[in-house]
Amino acid sequence: MCRPFTLLRTALLFGLLGVFSAPAALAGQSSENRSVLDGVFSPQQAATGEETFQQECALCHMTQEFTGRIFQLSWSNRSVHDLFRSIRNTMPFDRPGGLTDEQYSAIVAYLLKLNDYPTGSDALGTTEEELASIRIEARP
Numbered sequence: 001m002c003r004p005f006t007l008l009r010t011a012l013l014f015g016l017l018g019v020f021s022a023p024a025a026l027a028g029q030s031s032e033n034r035s036v037l038d039g040v041f042s043p044q045q046a047a048t049g050e051e052t053f054q055q056e057c058a059l060c061h062m063t064q065e066f067t068g069r070i071f072q073l074s075w076s077n078r079s080v081h082d083l084f085r086s087i088r089n090t091m092p093f094d095r096p097g098g099l100t101d102e103q104y105s106a107i108v109a110y111l112l113k114l115n116d117y118p119t120g121s122d123a124l125g126t127t128e129e130e131l132a133s134i135r136i137e138a139r140p
């Protein structure tokens with residue numbers, strides 16, 4: 001008597017599993033739901049970003065503008081892509097979008113480093129797909 005229900009339940013269960021596992025499989029499991037606490041940039045990249053920041057940004061900005069409470073209030077719970085895009089679309093002030101995506105990505109890595117987020121083995125990429133999947137989580 002309960003057999004049809006069991007079948008239905010099984011079908012539902014697999015259906016749900018399919019829904020949840022398909023996007024993870026497509027994106028590669030490790031890139032799903034990452035946050036900046038997971039080591040999303042390399043130390044070398046942050047060092048490159050620091051050089052670029054000194055050359056392209058330090059004329060008008062101090063690093064303190066992008067750290068601590070201000071940074072947390074502005075960027076917590078947004079994605080790394082929000083930060084990347086915001087900087088690329090508006091900076092340097094006198095020539096927005098004037099740097100390469102690699103340079104913007106390295107600057108973002110440097111800003112994350114300044115905020116004491118951990119480094120990892122791989123550099124932060126430049127694609128929207130990757131950057132949008134990484135959340136800027138408040139530091140504990």
Ligand code: HEC
Pocket residue numbers: 053056057058059060061074087091092093094107
């Ligand atoms: C020529 C001066 C100048 C240079 C060079 C410059 N900026 Fe800016 N930046 C500004 C000014 C002025 C503002 C405020 C603009 C506004 O509020 O519309 C600003 C705003 C910003 C903001 C937004 C701050 C916020 O929270 O609202 C960020 C982030 C930023 N700059 C990052 C950078 C980075 C990274 C670089 C280097 C790639 C850079 N800037 C280069 C002048 C400059």
